[in-house]
Amino acid sequence: MKVCLVQKNCNFTIDENISQSEKIILEAAKKNVDIIVFSELFLCRYFCISYEQKNFDLALEDNSKIIKHFSNLAFSNNIAIVFPYFEKRTQGIYHNSVILFDKDGSIAGKYRKMHIPDDPGYFEKFYFTPGDLGFEPINCSLGKIGILICWDQWFPEAARIMALKGAQMLIYPTAIGFDGKDSKLEQNKQLDSWLTIQRSHAIANSLPVISVNRVGLESDNKQKIKFWGNSFVCGPQGEFIEKAGYTEQILFVDVDLNQSEKIRRTWPFFRDRRYKDYAEISRCFIDT
Amino acid sequence: MKVCLVQKNCNFTIDENISQSEKIILEAAKKNVDIIVFSELFLCRYFCISYEQKNFDLALEDNSKIIKHFSNLAFSNNIAIVFPYFEKRTQGIYHNSVILFDKDGSIAGKYRKMHIPDDPGYFEKFYFTPGDLGFEPINCSLGKIGILICWDQWFPEAARIMALKGAQMLIYPTAIGFDGKDSKLEQNKQLDSWLTIQRSHAIANSLPVISVNRVGLESDNKQKIKFWGNSFVCGPQGEFIEKAGYTEQILFVDVDLNQSEKIRRTWPFFRDRRYKDYAEISRCFIDT
Numbered sequence: 001m002k003v004c005l006v007q008k009n010c011n012f013t014i015d016e017n018i019s020q021s022e023k024i025i026l027e028a029a030k031k032n033v034d035i036i037v038f039s040e041l042f043l044c045r046y047f048c049i050s051y052e053q054k055n056f057d058l059a060l061e062d063n064s065k066i067i068k069h070f071s072n073l074a075f076s077n078n079i080a081i082v083f084p085y086f087e088k089r090t091q092g093i094y095h096n097s098v099i100l101f102d103k104d105g106s107i108a109g110k111y112r113k114m115h116i117p118d119d120p121g122y123f124e125k126f127y128f129t130p131g132d133l134g135f136e137p138i139n140c141s142l143g144k145i146g147i148l149i150c151w152d153q154w155f156p157e158a159a160r161i162m163a164l165k166g167a168q169m170l171i172y173p174t175a176i177g178f179d180g181k182d183s184k185l186e187q188n189k190q191l192d193s194w195l196t197i198q199r200s201h202a203i204a205n206s207l208p209v210i211s212v213n214r215v216g217l218e219s220d221n222k223q224k225i226k227f228w229g230n231s232f233v234c235g236p237q238g239e240f241i242e243k244a245g246y247t248e249q250i251l252f253v254d255v256d257l258n259q260s261e262k263i264r265r266t267w268p269f270f271r272d273r274r275y276k277d278y279a280e281i282s283r284c285f286i287d288t
Numbered sequence: 289m290k291v292c293l294v295q296k297n298c299n300f301t302i303d304e305n306i307s308q309s310e311k312i313i314l315e316a317a318k319k320n321v322d323i324i325v326f327s328e329l330f331l332c333r334y335f336c337i338s339y340e341q342k343n344f345d346l347a348l349e350d351n352s353k354i355i356k357h358f359s360n361l362a363f364s365n366n367i368a369i370v371f372p373y374f375e376k377r378t379q380g381i382y383h384n385s386v387i388l389f390d391k392d393g394s395i396a397g398k399y400r401k402m403h404i405p406d407d408p409g410y411f412e413k414f415y416f417t418p419g420d421l422g423f424e425p426i427n428c429s430l431g432k433i434g435i436l437i438c439w440d441q442w443f444p445e446a447a448r449i450m451a452l453k454g455a456q457m458l459i460y461p462t463a464i465g466f467d468g469k470d471s472k473l474e475q476n477k478q479l480d481s482w483l484t485i486q487r488s489h490a491i492a493n494s495l496p497v498i499s500v501n502r503v504g505l506e507s508d509n510k511q512k513i514k515f516w517g518n519s520f521v522c523g524p525q526g527e528f529i530e531k532a533g534y535t536e537q538i539l540f541v542d543v544d545l546n547q548s549e550k551i552r553r554t555w556p557f558f559r560d561r562r563y564k565d566y567a568e569i570s571r572c573f574i575d576t
Contacts, residue, residue: 115560134565154557156444156492157566165574189525193491196526200488203481204444237477238484269442272403273572277422278445281569284561286453 001142004028004036005251007231007244009216010045014058017043018066022073024250029077031252034103034142037082039214039231040150040175041096044086046227048124050220055127059088067099075105080140082147082212084173087112089129096128098147098173102140109138113149114158121179121223124151137167143257146207150174153194153211157281159201168257170201172211177218177227191228199238206236206263206270208255215247236263289430292316292324293539295519295532297504298333302346305331306354310361312538317365319540322391322430325370327502327519328438328463329384332374334515336412338508343415347376355387363393368428370435370500372461375400377417384416386435386461390428397426401437402446409467409511412439425455431545434495438462441482441499445569447489456545458489460499465506465515479516487526494524494551494558496543503535524551 006024011017021038028036041047043066047055060066067085074081080103087097096113112131116124135158137146146162146169153172162170176194178187202209215229232243233253242253264270280286294312299305309326316324329335331354335343348354355373362369368391375385384401400419404412423446425434434450434457441460450458464482466475490497503517520531521541530541552558568574 114562114565117560119554119556130562135568151560154492154555155561156448156488157561157569160444161566161568164568164571166576189527192527193525196484197488197491200444200485200491203485203488204442237481239477239480266407267442268407270573272405272439273443273445274402274418275570275572277402278449278570280423280449280452281445282563282566283452284563285558288454 001035001255001257002031002033003210003233003253003255004033005210005212005231005233005244005253006036006038006042007212007215007229007249007251009248010042010214010218012045014043014066018069025073025077025079025081028252029079033079033252035080035082037171037210037212038084038173039212040084040173041086042084042173042214046175046214046218046225048127049121049218049223049225051123051126056088056094059086059094061088071101071105071107074101074103078103080108080142082171082173084149093129094127095131096124096149098149100138100140100145100147104141108140109136111136111138111147111149113152115151115155117151121225135161135165137162137165143168146170148172150176153198153201156201156204159205163205163207167207168260169208169210169255172198172209174211174213175227176213177225180224180226191230195230195232199234202234202236203238204269206260206267208236208257208259209234210255236260289323289543289545290319290321291498291521291541291543292319292321293498293500293519293521293532293541294324294326294330295500295503295517295537295539297536298330298502298506300333302331302354306357313361313365313367313369316540317367321367321540323368323370325459325498325500326372326461327500328372328461329374330372330461330502334463334506334513336415337409337506337511337513339411339414344376344382347374347382349376359389359393359395362389362391366391368396368430370459370461372437381417382415383419384412384437386437388426388428388433388435392429396428397424399424399426399435399437401440403439403443405439409513423449423453425450425453431456434458436460438464441486441489444489444492447493451493451495455495456548457496457498457543460486460497462499462501463515464501465513468512468514479518483518483520487522490522490524491526492557494548494555496524496545496547497522498543524548
């Protein structure tokens, strides 16, 4: 399976992002890419950097022309598209979502971000209702794909449930960056934690993992985020297959879904899970 | 908290291992170590390399003189001891266990390995009944310590439940090595997977993790295992604090349990867990 990861700066308008993305899709199609992955909320500057009611205007409804447009792009280029977007479900209910368009332009499925962060510069709880679709891999012509979004990547439970439901790979569109006030040492620790936790989901579940982040500096008058890129693909032992740096980069990567069978025979973690002893995972905390 | 990690070759007899370990405990006590950690089944060559009924003779019962001896060593040196051993519980029930001796020589608690591997050269299912004590951190004078053993390290559920029950750090005595038949590339992948998955438990749970492996070549007439060492301590962002190489090494490391509070404020994963949506973790697999 040939995958394209689009690590780019975000332009200021949705229109600019659409036309740029369209060109990248055409380029990818020429290279026979099977699935192209954009980063979290890739059509918009990272508006969660501040509290602004008018930002809700950026959200797309199911019948949006933009969604139809990307469906057409998938169909006319015979390419599956991981399309992260700001979803307006109804008045007062908005989600941070992904649509997976199959190669024929049909909507293979949708994922709504389950774990919502809320930190200075990442005011997501103001904008997004936590997802209510659970952790469901999406069936498409390429297989069963577990799509999760950004903050989800810190929770081993999300990756595990996707794997238990038969996901053959995990894809994390994301938007994460450095706070310029942190030291270089602290920044490096954070980046390495981010790479390590995602690679660990590959290892624990013997699955390839794909993560796509944006790059560039975005700011309002209070916050500055330097999105750190470092999009990557790793194999089912967590080994890097390709990794981008800190600047704009489009990766074209061959991913072999058959490796998992081999790794799961050598490292049979799923055989040995003590699942009857895991009930406490479903608790908030166990007070003593 | 000052921790000592004992990464060593295993001698051929239990007596040799006891007297060597005793010397190391005395040395550690001189350096004001609070807790010393030995590797999995450190009193015995890794007998699970083959199927031999006579190996059950190596197991210790609760009233064993050896257990009493280590209790005395803890008391007389004012040092807590993580004591991994082959436990005989009754005829026909043996466990791969750890006793935590507190500084006063009392038994603070016991952990019985929950996840039991079974692979060529690691025939543990022949020897060990899977643990029935669950994932319970052990309270001692130094705090609440989550002790897990070797194969447990591949299961994020084990680390998570320990953290949800208030563990302040995780300790993994282990015995894992290379199969000489694997390529160097494959060996490096395996070692890196092992380091990465354990560091990920530190990250996901914002806790320090300590892992202690043996070194040396052990073999029977069919199998050879080159135990890979690489014992380490990492902090709550998964950052290495100290790491050993492939040969005998005793590490003395200061571990700061107060870092977790700071990290959990900056990276509040526990605030955002969707624990009501994790019930499927308790399933073997979800067939579709």
